[in-house]
Amino acid sequence: MNGFPADTSGLDAWAGQHVAGYQSPSKAIKYPTGQSNPTYRIETPGGAYVLRCKPPGKLLKSAHMVEREFRVLRALERAGYPAPRALALCEDEGVAGSVFYLMAHVEGRIFWDPGLADSNPAERAGIYNAMNAGLAQLHDIDIAKAGLSDYGKPGNYFARQTQRWTEQYRASETRKIPDMDALIDWLAANMPPDDGRVSLVHGDFRIDNMIFAPDSPRLLAVLDWELSTLGHPFADLAYQAMQWRLPNTGDFRGLAGLDRAALAIPSDEEYVALYCRRRGLDGVPHWSFLIAFSFFRIAAIVQGVYKRALDGNASNPQRGLKMGEGVPLMAQLAMEEAARA
Secondary structure (H helix, E strand, O other), X not given: OOOOOOOOHHHHHHHHHHOOOOOOOOEEEEOOOOOOOOEEEEEEOXXXXXXXXXXXXXOOOOOOOHHHHHHHHHHHHHHOOOOOOEEEEXXXXXXXXXXXXXXXXXXXXXXXXXXXXXOOHHHHHHHHHHHHHHHHHHHOOOOOOOOOOOOOOOOOHHHHHHHHHXXXXXXXXXXXXXXXXXXXXXXXXXXXXXXXXXXXXXXOOOHHHEEEOOOOOOEEEEOOOOOOEEEOHHHHHHHHXXXXXXXXXXXXXXXXXXXXXXXXXOOHHHHHHHHHHHHOOOOOOOHHHHHHHHHHHHHHHHHHHHHHHHHOOOOOHHHHHHHHOOHHHHHHHHHHHHOOO
16 A cells, blocks of 8 residues: 555544544555545445545655645535535544545545546536536635635735746656746746735646536535645636646546537636636636646646656556656647747
8 A cells, every 4th residue: 555554453543533433443445546645445334434645755845735635625614615524634643654634435426537428418518517616616715704814825826836836846857848948937927917816726626526426417526625725716717728628538638629519518718708607707817828827737746746656656656657748748738828828
């Protein structure tokens, strides 16, 4: 097992004291997906839980903060937002070798292909509508009432994020990618002015980070809040719209090349317009910058996964190595978008 011991007796003893109704003995089964914080299904005589922990090895600064995930999940529950219920956080590494938290298991469907090949047109339309509504609802959360006023730093979100992910990228750089170097320079030179918009942002808002009801397109839970912070809501919107530009082949999970009209999947323009209607907005300025920034950020994240895979610390090393091959393409797509600005 990677990041969590096969012997769960320590977990059981701790959880028996901190989680109401917890029964032992338990069995931990690692989910094969996910490249950041290892995630496990914890099966017990009383039902299933989900555990998230930090990965082993040397970690980049401010990365893999499961403590922040736990905090935001608690806040989302108070705000009535669809997310798993956080149950207990363990910061004592002596319990199981890593900081971890337990959350409730949500039974439902996860769609790994945004093209939803196994769905019908009505369901596809419903799922994309539910995602759109979930994104708008997230950005409308009252940060102060949710207790998250100090959950992020003030100031220009895009400038801070560009600096942060440039540093992270350089720290995990394994080869020179000319388009990434050009993209970093372009983002710095084309940074939009800060318009003062601030909301809770997810940071990785995409279809495979969501659980839908077993028999309807209803959104039950948004998962993986590791990258959440206080930031600009348009960053989440552009990040999801980036999926329309990614290929639907190999390890990429995009919508490019699909007949979206025939599938009843909205175009990115339609999706953005629907979001704007839900939030009472006239439009989204600096769109090319937002898309290029989204590609840059995910490329930097994937480069980090690739470096951890090379070092033997990735949650799924084989998949991490394969994902790393896509960094040049993401940088290329970003520069193509930048050329449209």
